Amino acid sequence: MTTATLFILLLACMGMGMPIAIALGLSSIVTILFFSNDSLASIALKLFESTSEHYTLLAIPFFILSSSFLSTGGVARRLIDFAVDSVGHIRGGLAMASVMACMLFAAVSGSSPATVAAIGTIVIAGMVRAGYPESFAAGVIANAGTLGILIPPSIVMLVYAAATEVSAARMFMAGFLPGLMMGGILMVAIYIVARVKNLPSRPFPGVIKLIKSGATALGGLMLIIIVLGSIYGGIASPTEAAAVAAVYGFFIAVVGYRDIGPLRKIPWRYPDEKLSRAALRNTHQSVAALFKSAIDPEIKEVLLDATKTSLMLLFIIANAMLFAHVLTTERIPHMIAETIVLWGLPVWGFLVVVNILLLIAGNFMEPSAIILIMAPILFPIATQLGIDPIHLGIIMVVNMEIGMLTPPVGLNLFVTAGITKRDIGWVIRAALPWLGLLLIFLMLITYVPQISLFLPEYLDARAGY
Amino acid sequence: MLTKLINKTEEGILCIMLVGMTLLVFVEVILRFGFNTGLLWAEEVTLYISAWFVLFGASYGIKVGAHIAVEAFVKLLPDNIRRLVASVAIILSVIYCGLFLYGSWIYLTKMKMIGIEMEDLPIPKWIAMSILFIGFVFLGIRLLQLLWDVITGKQLGFHVIDEAEETLHLFEEIEQIELAEDAAETRAGQ
Numbered sequence: 253m254t255t256a257t258l259f260i261l262l263l264a265c266m267g268m269g270m271p272i273a274i275a276l277g278l279s280s281i282v283t284i285l286f287f288s289n290d291s292l293a294s295i296a297l298k299l300f301e302s303t304s305e306h307y308t309l310l311a312i313p314f315f316i317l318s319s320s321f322l323s324t325g326g327v328a329r330r331l332i333d334f335a336v337d338s339v340g341h342i343r344g345g346l347a348m349a350s351v352m353a354c355m356l357f358a359a360v361s362g363s364s365p366a367t368v369a370a371i372g373t374i375v376i377a378g379m380v381r382a383g384y385p386e387s388f389a390a391g392v393i394a395n396a397g398t399l400g401i402l403i404p405p406s407i408v409m410l411v412y413a414a415a416t417e418v419s420a421a422r423m424f425m426a427g428f429l430p431g432l433m434m435g436g437i438l439m440v441a442i443y444i445v446a447r448v449k450n451l452p453s454r455p456f457p458g459v460i461k462l463i464k465s466g467a468t469a470l471g472g473l474m475l476i477i478i479v480l481g482s483i484y485g486g487i488a489s490p491t492e493a494a495a496v497a498a499v500y501g502f503f504i505a506v507v508g509y510r511d512i513g514p515l516r517k518i519p520w521r522y523p524d525e526k527l528s529r530a531a532l533r534n535t536h537q538s539v540a541a542l543f544k545s546a547i548d549p550e551i552k553e554v555l556l557d558a559t560k561t562s563l564m565l566l567f568i569i570a571n572a573m574l575f576a577h578v579l580t581t582e583r584i585p586h587m588i589a590e591t592i593v594l595w596g597l598p599v600w601g602f603l604v605v606v607n608i609l610l611l612i613a614g615n616f617m618e619p620s621a622i623i624l625i626m627a628p629i630l631f632p633i634a635t636q637l638g639i640d641p642i643h644l645g646i647i648m649v650v651n652m653e654i655g656m657l658t659p660p661v662g663l664n665l666f667v668t669a670g671i672t673k674r675d676i677g678w679v680i681r682a683a684l685p686w687l688g689l690l691l692i693f694l695m696l697i698t699y700v701p702q703i704s705l706f707l708p709e710y711l712d713a714r715a716g717y
Numbered sequence: 718m719l720t721k722l723i724n725k726t727e728e729g730i731l732c733i734m735l736v737g738m739t740l741l742v743f744v745e746v747i748l749r750f751g752f753n754t755g756l757l758w759a760e761e762v763t764l765y766i767s768a769w770f771v772l773f774g775a776s777y778g779i780k781v782g783a784h785i786a787v788e789a790f791v792k793l794l795p796d797n798i799r800r801l802v803a804s805v806a807i808i809l810s811v812i813y814c815g816l817f818l819y820g821s822w823i824y825l826t827k828m829k830m831i832g833i834e835m836e837d838l839p840i841p842k843w844i845a846m847s848i849l850f851i852g853f854v855f856l857g858i859r860l861l862q863l864l865w866d867v868i869t870g871k872q873l874g875f876h877v878i879d880e881a882e883e884t885l886h887l888f889e890e891i892e893q894i895e896l897a898e899d900a901a902e903t904r905a906g907q
Contacts, residue, residue: 265806265809266786266787267787267790267791268791268802268803268805268806268809269786269787269788269790269791269802269803269806269874269875270786270806270809270810270875271778271779271784271785271786271810271875272784272785272786272787273775273784274784274809274810274813275786277813277817278809278810278812278813281813281816281817285816291820291823292816292817292819292820292823293820293821293823293824293827294820294824295816295817295820296817296820296821296823296824296849297824299817299849300768300772300821300846300849303767303768303771303772304764304765304767304768305764307760307763307764309767310738310742310763310764310767313735313738313739313767313770314738314739314742317735317739324890328891329891369888370888370891372888373888373891373892374891487750488746491742492742492745492746495739495742495743495746496743496746498739498743499739499740499743552728552732555732555735555736556728556731556732558735559728559731559732559735559774560778560781560783561783562735562770563731563770563771563774563775563777563778563783564778564783564784564785566767566770566771567771567774567775567778567784568784568785570771616787616789617787618785621785660789661789667888670888671888
């Protein structure tokens, strides 16, 4: 009865188009009021606690902030240059370079649609000019863009860590290998297609140019090194690493790359300017820029963007914690788990059900929202069946990746359609063969837990973090 | 004029809170590694700012449509029915607000009576937690405004940011850069 009330209310509210946060909160409060003895005051306190007692959760706004500083066209351009110089000379190299650029940008920005928009805009046109079929280019990018939520640091993983209280650092480690693997699978598939279809390659630009573009891209890539290095090295918690990343992101975007903010279009060195003079000018300009940033309209735009996304996510999380509270006090997941055990459903059977459930949910909702609703239900069941929580997390994330490529909510499809100016049906057809690869990858991840668990367990054994 | 001022203040406060949190954690990291000290109160303050950020921001989120929702079903309805469904959803949201207002009022008055202070700072706890009540007052006001807009037909529902559209501004930005570069190249070619 309680279970039915909770879920029917939740689905009805969400179906009416109510914000997911409020739908979660309302259905939880009503269930508590009808079926338990908690007072409204204690519910209010619970909501306040869920916004103010989780230090780990702060990593979410910080990472969002750092990614909004670095999700600019300029950063995308530099990463693409580096990727093209490194793998462009292989047959089908431009497409492979696009996948590589997507992986790098995904790691820096942590957002899938932003990856497709930033990388796709430049490389799809580039690939078409180089003689690739447009549907091939669009399909590759729409798929490679989904890597954003699998390669750490990833916001969706932080949300999972918040919902289930597993360590965010371990989730990040677990996502690393699968992320590289998916990128590798895509590149191998591209190579095979390129051989069969005889797609073009580019001449090798030379080691010097490679080092040069690598050094330019390093400004953005350092972010990944700082974050992952300090988390894995055990120096800082994910929250602290995220705060450092946000400040670093600001410096690179405003002072280093000068894509946004007061120093925009002021070069490091004017032609014919003396080196000493340029150094002096840059020093005082950089310091001045720090103060000017406080009133700069572009910086404010970036901040507001990050604000909107963070408060939306944190408000859902606060309400989702109420929802999770109802689930645990009413022992709903435990009852489902007992039923499943009673049926004698094997572990693989449960995982198949999980996959199907998540794929369906992925058609209608955002990744973070799905994780916040489904994780508190699936997590206790999985623990009872002996599935590692980290492994379950990676399965959920890969499912969410596929959700970004299936209508009607598949964000990556819409972004790709926007870039190529084609209709959504064309994009779906273009992405379909690559989506097949993603499904095979999902099966691999689901049934070979070692892919996800190898790295965290290896580092555990070495007491690395 | 007044609405513009309110907008600016709202946005300003939210941005300052976000930047404040980030810098507090950043400074703490620097102090720990560079100088081997720390700020005793930093963690508590950061956490309370985050609570204020979320609860104060919730109403701003309604105003700018930042809260995500499932739009797939209501989109299939004809406009009039869609507005009716949206009104029901908004009224339910107002009830949600009301329940929280009632609960937080009781809680805060009790806290004021007991008179506990925060752990590391000499501020009464009920003041630090007052955003619970304030935030839901603002949320309620924004929801009622939205309800009025839906009833008078200015809006179809919670206007939700289309994330796909949002990211496409990146695309336009890049396209402009490319165009500028192409133009520069052709000039150089001549």
